[in-house]
Amino acid sequence: MKTIYTNGNIYTMNPDEPVVQSIVAQDGRIVDMGTNENMNLQWGRNETNIIDLEGKTVIPGLIDSHLHISSVGINSQELDLTGVESKDALLKAIKEKAISLQPGEWILGRGWDENIFPDKQIPTIQELDHVAPFFPLFLPRICGHASLANSRAFTLSGYRSEMTIPYGGTVVLDPSTKRPTGLLLETASTIITSHIPKKTYSQLKHALKTALHDAVSLGLTGIHTNDPNYLGGAFQTYKLFDELVNKEGIGPRSNLLIDYDYLEELIALGMYAGYGNNKVMIGAIKLFADGALGGRTALLSRPYEDAPNNSGNAMYENEELYHIFKDIRKYDMPVAVHTIGDQALINVLDSLDQFQPAKIRDRLIHVSVLNEELISRLKTPHRIADVQPKFVSSDYPWITERLGEERANFSYPFKKLLQAGVWCAGGSDAPIEPLDPLLGIHAAVTRKKSGETHNGYNEQERLSMYEAIQLFTLGGAYATNEEKEKGTLERGKLCDMTVLSQNPFIMEDADELLNTNAEMTVIGGELKYRRG
Known part of the structure; x- marks a missing residue:
């Protein structure tokens, strides 16, 4: 019809x-x-x-180029610590959660951020034990690159001072007692997570279904999502999306980023980049080159301004990184590499430059700290910068303390990237940032939080409304080599549209975006969501 x-x-x-x-x-x-x-x-x-x-105003269907949609759903069922404004409030939330649990249950959640605490102090393991003495606890930071665990969690994990910690990870120790402080960085979290009871298939499906519904209600017609670590591997991830999106008609088009740990499983299943259909498709192979700026684990070319003895964490030695890319390219697969620090990006590009491009573009995710040379190295038709504009309004002004004025002025340089001819796609990295794409567009245009009266952090990097929306439309299509299929509204292309309650192109104040809703979401010509 x-x-x-x-x-x-x-x-x-x-x-x-x-x-x-x-x-x-x-x-x-x-x-x-x-x-x-x-x-x-x-x-x-x-x-x-x-x-x-x-x-109403209609734009091409909005695409989130990088998120973890299953984690959005799972987090909605656990302790949400997003926006908790002090250490005391964090401890109170943990204590209240403990009251509601049965003996032996884990306290799980995510979202704390010490950078918004007045004293910037992280709870000690003694404080965690005091509010939750009988329940193992594991709480990732908002960035997911640092986590808190209590003594009961360490005991259940079999932690010993002499045990080997996975490369790139750190169990932070008290310098006087040499015992854990409760803080784990990067891959060290796996010594705890491997002992957390696995969710059932039905629990995972329910969580994913909830998040996919939310995505469509926010106007998203497409997502590029990284989920195998949350959903039990490559096969089960594909199966869940196939059941929900293809068979039950729930959610946006989903391009699945598969973690490198599951590459062999993927190949054994006969899957590859582009496998599937235009509703559910296997995408690039995802890996991490470094950590995050919040926990000072992003890999920098010179030390942090507020930690002169620390330059961050490399997840792999350069030789190993080269062999990983070689392994991936053996199957003509593209890579999607988390690179926040400038040295991480240098390491990745130095290795990647030694290989022929895959059929589908490689993506460099986040590319938060850059310089002119790195921007020029990103300007190729077979690479795309996968950026998260909402990081700007979340990370400033503390990012200046962490990096110093010079590097902070070259952080999240979206305008420079576009002016240099680098194709960029826009994502949220949800649940690290909110799923709502209009918040990312707002951050790209204003580079500040709502209510702030200045002209934006590094205001020269502010995008026009058209440029910002293009990040989340045509940019997302370019990231998966689907620019001939979607990203603009043209005859012959997929009929994916987002209908908005207000016209963003005539707004006198971009803050009006914060009061704008998705009125309708159309995917493949079908009305998938209508507000009210």
């Missing part, structure tokens, strides 16, 4: 036909577009479904 979406203010993001009133969809694709009168005259016959857009 044909569907006409009519009476809209439709921004196609295609310069050859920038604004239309109506779009006609059939078999999932756009077959025509133009004025209300012409589209209704040509296509508005019997058995044509007509949906009135009521004058």
Whole structure:
């Protein structure tokens, strides 16, 4: 059946036909577009479904280029510590959670951020033990690159001072007692997580289903999501998405980033980058080159300004990184590499430059700390910078204390990247940042938090509204080599659209985005969500 979406203010993001009133969809694709009168005259016959857009603004379907959608769902069922404003409030939340649990249950959650605490102090293991003496506890920081655990969790994990910690990880010790402080950095968390009871298939499916519904309600028509570590491996991840998205029609189009640990499983299953269909598809192989700025584990070319003896953590030696890329390229697979610090990006590019490009673009995720030379090395048709604009409003101004003025002024340089001709895609990294793509667009345009009166952190890096929206539309399509399929609204392309309650292109104040909603979400010409 044909569907006409009519009476809209439709921004196609295609310069050859920038604004239309109506779009006609059939078999999932756009077959025509133009004025209300012409589209209704040509296509508005019997058995044509007509949906009135009521004058609302329509843009190409929003795509989140990097997130962990299953973790969004799982976190909604656990202790949410996002926005907790002090150490005391964090400890109180843990204590209240403990009261609700049965003996032996784990206290699990995520989201604490000491950078917003007045004293910036992280709870000690003694404080954690005091509020939760009978329950093992494991709480990742908001970035996921540092975690808190109590004594009971360490005991259950079999931790010993002489045990080998995975490369790139650190169990932070009290300098006087040489005993754990409760803080674990990077891969050290695996000594705890390997002992947390696994969720059942039905629990995982319920969590994923909830998050996929949320994504569509926020206007997302596509996501690039990294989930095997949360969903039990490559096969089970694909199976869950296949059941929910393909068979049950739930959620946005999903491109699945598969962690390097599951490469052999993926190959044994006969899967590869591009396997699947335009609703669920295997994407790039994901790995981490370093950590995060919040926990000072992002790998820098020179030490942190506020920790002169620390330059961060490399997840791999350079020789091992080279062999990992060699292993991935053996199957002509693209890579998606977490690189926050400048030295991490240097290490990755030095190894990656030794290989022929894969058929699908490699992506460098985050690229938070850059310089002119690194930007020029990113400017190739077979690479894309996968950036998270919301990091700007979350990380400033403390990022200046951590990096110093010079490097902070070259952090998250979105405008420089675009001006240099680097293709960029926009993501949230949810649950690290909120899932709502309009918050990422707002951060790209304003580079500040709501209510702040200055002109934005590194205001020269502010994007126009068009550029910011393009990050989350055409940019996302480029990241998966699907720019001929989606990212703009054109005849022959997939009919994926996001309908907004306000017109972002005429806003006098970008803060109006914070009061803007997704009114409708259209995927493949089908109305998947309608507000109210």
